[in-house]
Amino acid sequence: MTPPIPDLLIAPVVTAALAEDxxxxxxxTAQACIAADARLSAVFAARQSGVVAGLACARLAVLALDPDARFEACAVDGDLVQPGQVLAKVEANARALLSAERTALNLxxxxxGVATLTHAYVTAVSGTKARIADTRKTTPGLRHLEKYAVRCGGGLNHRFGLDDAILIKDNHVAACGGVAEALKRARAAAGHLMKIEVEVDSLAQFDEALPLAPDVIMLDNFSLEDLATTVRLAAGKVTLEASGGVNLQTVRAIAETGVDVISVGALTHSAPVLDIGLDAV
Known part of the structure; x- marks a missing residue:
């Protein structure tokens, strides 16, 4: 089971979303149509198959508007669920529950949806050594939650932000005048706990980077043949990350080249929402 995010870190997102709504x-509408003391029982239920993530968001949305509500989770984040499956039962003040409904369901x-798409990618590369990782292509304000959802789907997290690892991209290389110079500067500045990754877009740049022993080399939009070549040349001395041109149709072939990690921006920027409903009972 994926370790949960503390409520302390989720509550500000839920509060902001409720305030917006x-x-x-x-x-x-609730104030006009529903008695102030009315109670309502309902269930959160899946309407399609997928991997659930974010039950704490639903719970906190309801409790924010009715602290006395009863919320019983019937699944845990990371569970593979089927259409019609009850994810949680709730009993609360009717006005509060209906006011919290959209925020709870949105999150x-x-x-x-992110967890479900991640699971599809992880399944696609099963049997290879490749791991599926996310990127920083996340919804502003939701990064920690979306990266949590990636973990629920069986994926890895890449950097959370600009401050937790050195990642030398193509524009850094251009500004420094080359891969080798960028890596030398990074090595001089990095603390002993700071990992260094460099992005390369050709075998020539790969050959320049490899002797300088970065922790990770990102292979950007390499052909399958060139990916296999880098795996052979690296001989396990450096972590190889494939990136670019990755989708569910291509990811298996990329994994079979022998790379260690495949980063997929689509996990967070293109995941469709999983259809979940709140149904009165």
Whole structure:
């Protein structure tokens, strides 16, 4: 089971989303149509198969508007669920529950979609040594949650931000005047716990980077033949990450070249929302 994110880190996202939806006057529909003391029981249920992630977001959305609500999770993040499966049961003030519904479903559906797409990629490369990783191509403000969802789907997290590893990209190389110079500067500046990765876009740049022993070499848009060549030349001395041109149709062949990691921006920037509903019972 993927270790959960503490509520402390989720609550600000949920609060901001609720505030956006409630606006200046609150849920005028619920206030007009539903008695202030009415109670409602409902279930969060999957309407298609997938991997669930973000149940804590749904729970916190309901509890933010009704602290006395009862929320019972019937699944855990990372579970593979089927259409009709109940993910959670809730009993709460009716106005509060209906006011929280869209925020809860938006976050739960979004994160479950990321987990589901990640699971599809992980399944596609099963039996190879390649691991599937995300990128920083995330929804602003949701990075920690979307990267959590990637973990729920069986993937790895790449950098969380600009400050947790040195990643020398093509524009850094251009500004420094070459791969070797960029790596030398990075090595001089890096602390003993800081990893260094360099992106290369040709075998010539790979040959320049390899003797300088970065921790990771990112192979950007390499052909399958060239990926296999780098695996042979690296001989396990450096982690090789394939990136660019990756989709569910190409990822298996990329993995079979022998690379260690395949980074996929689509996990977070193109994952469809998993269809989940809130149904009164």
């Amino acid at each position: 409630l606006g200046r006057a609150g849920d005028v 739960l559906g979004r994160l479950s």
